Amino acid sequence: MNEQSRDITVFVVDDHTVVRRGIASFLEFADDIRLVGEAADGRQAMERLAELHVRARLPEVVLLDLQMPKMDGIQTTAAIAERYPGVRTIILTSYSEIERVQAALALGASGYVLKDASPDELEEAIRASQRDEVFLDPAVARQLTQRLVAPTHGLASLSTREREVLVLVAKGLSNRAIADHLSISERTARTHVSNVLSKLNLDSRTQAALVAIREGLVKP
Template identity: 45%
Template sequence: MAEPIRVLVADDHAVVREGLRAFLELQEGIEVVGEAADGREAVETAVRLRPDVIVMDLVMPRLDGVAAMRELRESLPGARVIVLTSFLDDDKLLPALRAGAAGYLLKNARPQELARAVHAAHAGETLLDPVVATRLVETLAATGDEGPLDRLTPREREVLILIGHGVPNKLIARDLGLSEKTVKTHVSHVLGKLGVTDRTQAAVLAVRAGLVDSRA
């Protein structure tokens, strides 16, 4: 039997920490090993307990979430941090992702999305709330910064465009002269690089980025 994913919860509101612990401990394969009430305590507790995944708020006393992630990247590089916050501001979102966040969820996300984000982070993947992913693409398009679309290979970009047009894997394989198994692999890579969980979210990003004409 696989070892459970060891999770640390960091939030300055006790009721939030207790709620997150109660939910996560009901999930198969997840164990909450500790809590922290501020960013400084989060860093110190993480170094001591060495969790696999840290679920962290951004706005906390003593040390905010972004600063805490920067310290953790140096002191505990193997830990994966999921941001769970109420804020979608660019001055919170972009610094958090640049500091190494392995996920960014809003606090109104469904509980199962958090559980999925924990498993995704532990597997080395990135999961963004769909609203966050859309905002990220819009912001990066406006600023000219490199975004998740720039990480796609030319073939993956072709696959994304076809996904945006609603083309199923079987027809993508035919159009690109690939096996359906290879297409499934490309689709998986596209979803992972974009930080989304399904084809619908990927299609939305393709439209937002101008790769697909939404009127077509």
């Protein structure tokens, strides 16, 4: 097999066995794509990628579920980018939150595909990633475009610290507890909470918690 016709090697990470099996079935019909491994979560993926690295068999592309236990798709994307910069990552998810798209791309993901994508779209994303191109699901691309031309609002209007505060509010922490957790004064914590509510146009901490859950920042 010459260099041009060699298979593109792929590793799949998803906490649902049926999804991994489904992807494997899709890839069996692709002439130039070969599945070389799988994992049920990000932590397990990093362990198995380390084993493949030792054997000089790292995959070219890793398909990552967005929401997984132990290490989610965003965290795993960051870890792969840091340890194996030559490996491309594609986020595979049933969600299309714009915040998570931007976070994944910022950390080095080279694609974002929804789980209801067709086999052809998945193959296209894998091949684009292997060519060092960015592939976005059309629906996600539209959202990104709208975001670029629309004024900043919602979670995008929050600073990094305010997002941290939002997560802590959603976890039920008081201003005092937030202050202790972030090593800031209670007055500063109170100000952050107030800013979060104001920027999100919310009236209560309960509403803020619901927003954080809806956007996938914390689990229900």
